Amino acid sequence: METIIFLDVDGVLNAPASAARGDRPDDERLYGLDPAKCRLLGEVVRRARAGLVVSSCWRKFEDYAPWAPGRKWREVLAERAGIPAAAFAGDTPSLPATPFQRGSEIEAWLVSRAGVGPWAVLDDEVGDIVPVLGPGRVVKTDPGEGLTAGERDALLALLGA
C-alpha cells in the first residue's frame, strides 16, 4: 500500500517569515521553495516512504520561477529535499469550481486509486479541505511560517513512521 502526502506549496514550503532568515533573495523565498522547509518535507518522505501528490495550484505549471529559467520546480524540490523524482506520485485532478475545491479534488484522487495506505494532507489553508475530509488526516501549517519541525513530527505520526 502506498503512503501518500497531499502537498500544498505556498505557505508550506515558503512563507514570509522564511524570507527574513535568508541566504537567498526575498522574492525567491517568498514564492519559491525554502531549502530548510524542503529538507523537513524530505525527512518525512524518506522515513515514511511516502509519495507526494501535488494538490497545490503549482501542479498546473511546470517551471520553477522567472529567476530560475529552465528549471522544473519538482526537480528543485527533489534536489533540496533529498528525495528521488519518483517520489512524485501524481497531482490531484482539477475539478470545476466547487464550494470545497481542494478537499473535493483530494477526495477524487483517493477515490480513483485502490490500495492507498496511510495518507495525510499538508496545507496552510484547510477551510475547503476539512469539510470534505475531516480534520483527522490534515496537518495545517501557519501560512506566515510554513512547515516546521513540529508539523514534520505530526506528519510522521499520522503516517505511522
Ligand SMILES: [Mg+2]
Ligand atoms: Mg497554500
